[in-house]
Amino acid sequence: MSEPVIEVSELRKRYGRFTAVDGVSFDVREGEVFALLGTNGAGKTTTIEILEGYLTPSEGTVRVFGQDPAGRHAPRSRIGLVLQESGLFGDLSAAETVTAWSRFTTGARPVAEALALVGLSGQAGTRVKRMSGGERRKLDIALATLGRPGLLFLDEPTTGLDPEARHRVRDLVGELAAGGMTVLLTTHYLEEAQELAGRVAIMDKGRIVTQGTMSEVLGRGSGRVAFELPGGVSPEGLPVGERDTLTVTGRQCVILTAEPESVAHSVLGWAQVRGVRVSGLDVRQATLEEVFLDIAQEVTT
Numbered sequence: 001m002s003e004p005v006i007e008v009s010e011l012r013k014r015y016g017r018f019t020a021v022d023g024v025s026f027d028v029r030e031g032e033v034f035a036l037l038g039t040n041g042a043g044k045t046t047t048i049e050i051l052e053g054y055l056t057p058s059e060g061t062v063r064v065f066g067q068d069p070a071g072r073h074a075p076r077s078r079i080g081l082v083l084q085e086s087g088l089f090g091d092l093s094a095a096e097t098v099t100a101w102s103r104f105t106t107g108a109r110p111v112a113e114a115l116a117l118v119g120l121s122g123q124a125g126t127r128v129k130r131m132s133g134g135e136r137r138k139l140d141i142a143l144a145t146l147g148r149p150g151l152l153f154l155d156e157p158t159t160g161l162d163p164e165a166r167h168r169v170r171d172l173v174g175e176l177a178a179g180g181m182t183v184l185l186t187t188h189y190l191e192e193a194q195e196l197a198g199r200v201a202i203m204d205k206g207r208i209v210t211q212g213t214m215s216e217v218l219g220r221g222s223g224r225v226a227f228e229l230p231g232g233v234s235p236e237g238l239p240v241g242e243r244d245t246l247t248v249t250g251r252q253c254v255i256l257t258a259e260p261e262s263v264a265h266s267v268l269g270w271a272q273v274r275g276v277r278v279s280g281l282d283v284r285q286a287t288l289e290e291v292f293l294d295i296a297q298e299v300t301t
């Protein structure tokens, strides 16, 4: 197994009496894309800012490339950051922006290569203020990867972009990861995590409520059985196992379960015994979004 690039152990961060991060542990190994997901205010940005060395922990330990990210030996040159707010100058062209950054970056790629890497060769002479939101995000990523970092922090890289630009930026992150870069990603777009990340941790109220490989997290309720009950029929007694969850919205019933085929079978049996017909039976793999909503609901109730 490859070396951990990030190690987080029992991390806590308090702001006065409020605990924003409450005993979080995870690690990220070399070459993997790890997604930190969670509800608003869950503690994702606080965690990532501690890993970037901008904030110090109240308790616990954090190591990036084996070093304290806020310490004297912090491995800054090995880390690329794409923050939620970028600080680009509108009057500079894309090439001028990269050139300016090259002066402060050790071992910077040549400007043309940095632009080509993110697919901006055609916009080299375009002023930042004339660039689209997606192009600016790509330029942010070009700057973050200019010094060929081994680790890239991406804090909500596609928030605020239209769907097409989101796809382009997503493809770019996928390509960087395929090239061997380790990536820690926070995002509100679960399909983005599902597409890019090998492992995920889902945070809620400062804690990690579940983490693992995408298939392990999805495996919590890996199957989804949906169907409609006829009007006036109560869902009472539906075959829902202890680890399954049932959501009823009007006549629509959804069961998240690890064993969708057997649950679907039992639902049909349940209906037959009662002499009713369920319609629109749909059995498939649950999406991360469905699992996430299920977990968020479980945690808040």
Ligand SMILES: Nc1ncnc2c1ncn2[C@@H]1O[C@H](COP(=O)(O)OP(=O)(O)OP(=O)(O)O)[C@@H](O)[C@H]1O
Pocket (backbone or CB within 6 Å): 015, 018, 020, 038, 039, 040, 041, 042, 043, 044, 045, 046, 047
């Ligand atoms: N400097 C601060 N002082 C007091 N509370 C803070 C401070 N910074 C963050 N918080 C609180 O800590 C909690 C976690 O915030 P954080 O920004 O880490 O969440 P997040 O998961 O990134 O949320 P979002 O998805 O909304 O960006 C929030 O309740 C926030 O209000």
